[in-house]
Amino acid sequence: MRNALLFILMLLSACDQQPTLERLGGPTMGSSYSIQYVRNPGGPAPDQVREAVETILHGIDAYYSTYRDDSVVSRFNQLPANQCLTIPQDMLELVTFGQHLADVSEGAFDLSVEPLLNLWGFGPQARQEQVPDPQALALARQRVGYRHLHIDGERLCKDVALELDFNSIAAGHAVDLIAERLRAMGIDSFVAEATGELQAAGRKPDGSPWRIALELPREDRQIARQVIAIDGLSVSTSGDYRNYFEDNGRRYSHIFDARLGRPVAHGLAAVTVLDRSALIADGYSTLLLILGPERGWDFAVAHGIAAVLVTRVEGGFVSRSTPGFQRVLKGG
Numbered sequence: 001m002r003n004a005l006l007f008i009l010m011l012l013s014a015c016d017q018q019p020t021l022e023r024l025g026g027p028t029m030g031s032s033y034s035i036q037y038v039r040n041p042g043g044p045a046p047d048q049v050r051e052a053v054e055t056i057l058h059g060i061d062a063y064y065s066t067y068r069d070d071s072v073v074s075r076f077n078q079l080p081a082n083q084c085l086t087i088p089q090d091m092l093e094l095v096t097f098g099q100h101l102a103d104v105s106e107g108a109f110d111l112s113v114e115p116l117l118n119l120w121g122f123g124p125q126a127r128q129e130q131v132p133d134p135q136a137l138a139l140a141r142q143r144v145g146y147r148h149l150h151i152d153g154e155r156l157c158k159d160v161a162l163e164l165d166f167n168s169i170a171a172g173h174a175v176d177l178i179a180e181r182l183r184a185m186g187i188d189s190f191v192a193e194a195t196g197e198l199q200a201a202g203r204k205p206d207g208s209p210w211r212i213a214l215e216l217p218r219e220d221r222q223i224a225r226q227v228i229a230i231d232g233l234s235v236s237t238s239g240d241y242r243n244y245f246e247d248n249g250r251r252y253s254h255i256f257d258a259r260l261g262r263p264v265a266h267g268l269a270a271v272t273v274l275d276r277s278a279l280i281a282d283g284y285s286t287l288l289l290i291l292g293p294e295r296g297w298d299f300a301v302a303h304g305i306a307a308v309l310v311t312r313v314e315g316g317f318v319s320r321s322t323p324g325f326q327r328v329l330k331g332g
Helices: 002-016 046-064 072-077 087-103 114-120 134-143 170-183 278-291 295-303 322-329
Strands: 020-028 029-040 082-087 148-153 155-158 190-194 196-200 212-216 222-231 233-239 246-247 252-253 268-275 306-313 316-321
Touching: 020 046, 029 046, 029 170, 046 072, 046 087, 087 148, 087 155, 087 170, 087 278, 134 155, 148 170, 170 190, 170 196, 170 233, 170 278, 196 212, 196 278, 212 233, 233 278, 233 322, 268 278, 268 295, 278 295, 278 306, 295 306, 295 322, 306 322
Parallel strands: none
Antiparallel strands: 020 029, 029 190, 082 155, 148 155, 190 196, 196 233, 212 222, 233 268, 246 252, 268 306, 306 316
């Protein structure tokens, strides 16, 4: 009897030492976040992970939310022309990356699109979704342009009364910060996701890989087009099907070409990018979507970007993967 009891206690103890899969999530940035991670014996409990993750997300909101008057970006946006604001190093790094994307896309990607977003009905100060009056559009375009923005030490300065919008890269940046924090807590197997941007590392408790479903856009819903196994990679998908309106039979999405002052008007519906950095994947998925099916494809191939481009055609969609995408999936 004693031996049997000892055996049962040993068995229960062994079970307690097995890794477990933990899940948590909540609202963030007008959408949601979710974390799955493998908790090893003695590893951090979900409440500890939740506190660490939400501290990061609250910081992102305090820096980059244009829906908060007291955020850093809102305080910068409220400044008149020829003014500067001392900003955190975190924001300086994101501005630098955004300016790089603007440079390589010849101004198609631009962090200063906020006046256009508001005018067309997609921004925090928008009244309604509408095609704007040409005169109003011309006035708004005078306040847009990445060359009117520059960094002076720890200060961010503007030559005109431009307004910034970081929605194209802030979520990817948040995922990178969360992944870094998870690793610092001793968690090396996880999927961290915020507003659809995600990063995965390691494996599940049973040793199987994390599998991510890539979206295929449809007019009524999104469905899984391809399921891929990833480890140490981030995935970002940008699409024109998530936020748009129609006017006189034409479709206007929230994806803007800053050079033209209006939503893109080509057939590229969605772009997925893989990269080790969620920030880089987030930024380039938006940039390629802005450039369109031909220029986006050429840019992705020329720069070795691992991407899938999904284009509208009569009767449905056609997708094609860059050589970089195939190489990454094969572990190259």
